[in-house]
Amino acid sequence: MVTPDSQVEVMASTATPIKLGVKNLSIKYGQEAALDNISLDIHEHEIFGIIGPANAGKTSFLKAINRMDLFNPEMQVDGLIEFSGHDISKVRNVYGLRSRIGVVFPLPVGLPLSVYDNVALAPRLSGENNKAELNVIVERCLRRAALWDEVKDRLDSLGSLLSGGQQQRLTIARALSQEPELLMLDEFSIAVDPVTTMRIEDVLKELKQEMTIILVTNLVQQARRLADRTAFFLDGKCLDIGITEDLFTGEVSDPRTRDYVEGRFG
Amino acid sequence: MNKQHSQPPRAVDFDRLNRAWYIDKAVQLLVFVGGISAVIFIIGIFVFITKEGLGFIIGDFSFTEFFFSQNWRPTSEKQTTYGILALIAGTASVTGLAMLIAIPFSLGTAIYIAEFATGKTREYLKITVELLAAIPSVVWGFIGLTMMNPLIIDLFDVPVGLSVLNAGIILGLMAAPIMTSIAEDALKAVPDRYREAAEALGATRWQVIFKVVLPAAKNGLLGAVLLGVGRGFGETMAVLMATGHSINIPGSIFDSVRALTATIAAELGETAVGSQHYQALFTIGISLFVITFIINLIADLIIRDVRKG
Numbered sequence A: 001m002v003t004p005d006s007q008v009e010v011m012a013s014t015a016t017p018i019k020l021g022v023k024n025l026s027i028k029y030g031q032e033a034a035l036d037n038i039s040l041d042i043h044e045h046e047i048f049g050i051i052g053p054a055n056a057g058k059t060s061f062l063k064a065i066n067r068m069d070l071f072n073p074e075m076q077v078d079g080l081i082e083f084s085g086h087d088i089s090k091v092r093n094v095y096g097l098r099s100r101i102g103v104v105f106p107l108p109v110g111l112p113l114s115v116y117d118n119v120a121l122a123p124r125l126s127g128e129n130n131k132a133e134l135n136v137i138v139e140r141c142l143r144r145a146a147l148w149d150e151v152k153d154r155l156d157s158l159g160s161l162l163s164g165g166q167q168q169r170l171t172i173a174r175a176l177s178q179e180p181e182l183l184m185l186d187e188f189s190i191a192v193d194p195v196t197t198m199r200i201e202d203v204l205k206e207l208k209q210e211m212t213i214i215l216v217t218n219l220v221q222q223a224r225r226l227a228d229r230t231a232f233f234l235d236g237k238c239l240d241i242g243i244t245e246d247l248f249t250g251e252v253s254d255p256r257t258r259d260y261v262e263g264r265f266g
Numbered sequence B: 001m002n003k004q005h006s007q008p009p010r011a012v013d014f015d016r017l018n019r020a021w022y023i024d025k026a027v028q029l030l031v032f033v034g035g036i037s038a039v040i041f042i043i044g045i046f047v048f049i050t051k052e053g054l055g056f057i058i059g060d061f062s063f064t065e066f067f068f069s070q071n072w073r074p075t076s077e078k079q080t081t082y083g084i085l086a087l088i089a090g091t092a093s094v095t096g097l098a099m100l101i102a103i104p105f106s107l108g109t110a111i112y113i114a115e116f117a118t119g120k121t122r123e124y125l126k127i128t129v130e131l132l133a134a135i136p137s138v139v140w141g142f143i144g145l146t147m148m149n150p151l152i153i154d155l156f157d158v159p160v161g162l163s164v165l166n167a168g169i170i171l172g173l174m175a176a177p178i179m180t181s182i183a184e185d186a187l188k189a190v191p192d193r194y195r196e197a198a199e200a201l202g203a204t205r206w207q208v209i210f211k212v213v214l215p216a217a218k219n220g221l222l223g224a225v226l227l228g229v230g231r232g233f234g235e236t237m238a239v240l241m242a243t244g245h246s247i248n249i250p251g252s253i254f255d256s257v258r259a260l261t262a263t264i265a266a267e268l269g270e271t272a273v274g275s276q277h278y279q280a281l282f283t284i285g286i287s288l289f290v291i292t293f294i295i296n297l298i299a300d301l302i303i304r305d306v307r308k309g
């Protein structure tokens, strides 16, 4: 995996089509660079992990994919991002793009709507008004986010009043309600207890059949448990990328990668 | 997983412009037109006022006389002079005093309502403040004329009670309720997690307010003060009644003064349209406009500076 044309790489890229192609991506906020010339491919139906210390540019990477630079004049994105082969900077209907990508941000945001309406929001936005259909979607998404049992009797209470960890799972359920082709999770387990985290991790392993997942995490062991391949970001650069297990036990292209995953950093 | 019994919401093709997209664009256009028309109205008013005052400005206008002479004698038999220095001093002194009174009052009330009062007390206070804000300015002028006037004469042993002090107090009381309302909104808009984070550090309630809440609400609070200042400059009726309406550069708060706005209100009806006096009054209007603009500009710069720092 050290050299790009190694056996596994070739196999992976021929076996499954590329969901997200990123070439020479750089991100700046004003004068300050957050991401510097990143190139990588994410395959369909894989869990792609991104690890790296604070300030590495992980969140910025996700923001660029979701075109969040559009409403932030400070944020400047250069390079090519292709979603299912479409250059996202040339997309005409950016809302359509976003409705195919689910994002879970690190801080839980239960919208000030009922639990039910939180999850039903995205389907309704895209025109689903059939009550029975919505019920099915809401229950399925809440179950997948391991929240159903806790809220099934209080679907009418405000989502913003749930506990922190519950709001986090509500956020995940909401992201799933879009039936996204690409699910991006940014430190999703930050406010979730370990048992629930494990349950969600199991769901993610199943979801992989249906969608592509990008998993940004500060827990290297979580990446190791879940991610098929993992990239290591440091100070806006991608130092390593490859089969996850290789970062831990195989050959790495930058010694700092090994230092980081083994917790010997800085 | 069990995908069969539920049709997934159809993903929107991102190269197809759907109904939501068009609605979004239409609303954006509508909002843009709304914003632009506000600007156009302002420019239109400015152009109108400028046009009316133009003859004076390009004709007999002497910049130094207009701004630096304290003689406003538009109807003098011998020689008419148009100097607004005394009027500016009148407006500025009354507004300044009014703010000295209104800022502490309204900030204090706002902090009490937003941070300390609870339940019923809070509701009653808010309603009272809103009621106060609804008192018409001519009523305030009336209070100044008939109640404050004798009170000031008695209390301070001065010959007249219609003065900077009288108008300043009246204007301060007038501006305070609306300033309170806006300031309270600004404080309420500060998220509770800021307070909780500071409280967790052992900060006292006052420390939380002073170190965290007030800085976070700074822009809104400055907005409240600006609104008060604007009210002071623009207020006409109450000021006309409570200042004594005599041309003076005040030496003390017990002197009578005359305000820019009151001058326009009192004299415009008696002047012939297009006459020099008429145009001079419009030039006062332009000056008011420019002064307000400069105040807003300064406030804007302050806010930006604060943001950077």
Ligand SMILES: Nc1ncnc2c1ncn2[C@@H]1O[C@H](COP(=O)(O)OP(=O)(O)OP(=O)(O)O)[C@@H](O)[C@H]1O
Pocket: A029, A033, A034, A052, A053, A054, A055, A056, A057, A058, A059, A060, A061, A074
């Ligand atoms: N909205 C923004 N405006 C200006 N600068 C920003 C903004 N968002 C991020 N940055 C800057 O971009 C750089 C990378 O930030 P980013 O959030 O992508 O890091 P990260 O890898 O997600 O870190 P963490 O692990 O702490 O979440 C930082 O230096 C940050 O200051």
Ligand SMILES: [Mg+2]
Pocket: A058, A059, A060, A186
């Ligand atoms: Mg981040």
